[in-house]
Amino acid sequence: MSTVVGQRTVGEVMTGEVVLARPDTSFEELARLLVGHRISGLPVVDDDGKVMGVVSRTDLTGHRAGHGQDGPARRATVPTLRQPAGTRSLAGASPKAGELMTSPAVTVHPEQRVVDAARIMERRHIDRLPVVDEEDRLVGIATRRDLLRVFLRSDREILADVTCAVSGPSPAADRIEGLRIDVRDGMVTMTGSPEPAHDVAALIRAAWRVDGVVGVVNRLTARSGSDR
Missing domain, CATH: 3.30.70 (Alpha-Beta Plaits)
Incomplete structure (x- = not known):
């Protein structure tokens, strides 16, 4: 008898500890989180833990570019925000995560197959997917690296x-x-x-x-x- 067992699921490879933001997280704090944890993006959740959107480095640099910054100033947007907590941007009012995030977020469920999550990443040109339960509450994060670990083995x-x-x-x-x-x-x-x-x-x-x-x-x- 030949029986093919189902493929690995997202829940088996996802990371349970997630760096996240709230809608009122400031631009400066978002930049510190991205730089400090060496990640390209993070989910934004409400008080119930439901995913509202995702903020990426591209969202931050895009905001600064849209406000007339270019050249060295634009390239330094994220690195210059490694300053100590409590300091404020000199560029004026600080936008919040709720204004900067891409919404709705592209998400997956723990029971979805790894191969399907990989296809979503490829199609959407993204490097990470928030993993949510049936009520859209955040339960983990699946990164491109997490998924590739499954496939790139001899x-x-x-x-x-x-x-x-x-x-x-x-x-x-x-x-x-x-x-x-x-x-x-x-x-x-x-x-x-x-x-x-x-x-x-x-x-x-x-x-x-x-x-x-x-x-x-x-x-x-x-x-x-x-x-x-």
Whole structure:
């Protein structure tokens, strides 16, 4: 029998600790957050934790450019705001995140597939996606790096990790008697007849959870207690 197990979900690869802003977060504080955490954008949430929009470095530089700054002044927009907390911009009233954000935000749900989230990023030309629950409350962030970690792994790396995941850290090459594991383009194929003591469904689940695995083909056959 050949059964392909579903692909990895966003909830499995997302980052749970999110740098975020409120609608009244100032331009200066937004810049400090982006620079200090070395990120390209962050979600803006309301008092209920619902995502209202996203503010990016492009939004900040675009605002300054739209107010007549160019050349060195424009290029220094974000770096110059590494000044100590409490200092104010000399350019006048500071815009808030609610004015600068792009809204509505492009979001994904934890149960969506990683491959679908990657396609959204590519189509929308964005590097991060807020992850929300069914009520649009923020539960995490999925970055392009998070998603690429799943795909950019060699079959040899994946095989080593799958073997370890299903059998434990034994140095033996074939750690479960009667089980063979092959990996091609991220697709794991499990064949053979392992001992009855091994839970086939658990083996499949363990393989599927390894980073880089896009599916698992189950070609395992049950071995009866009399097969010796």
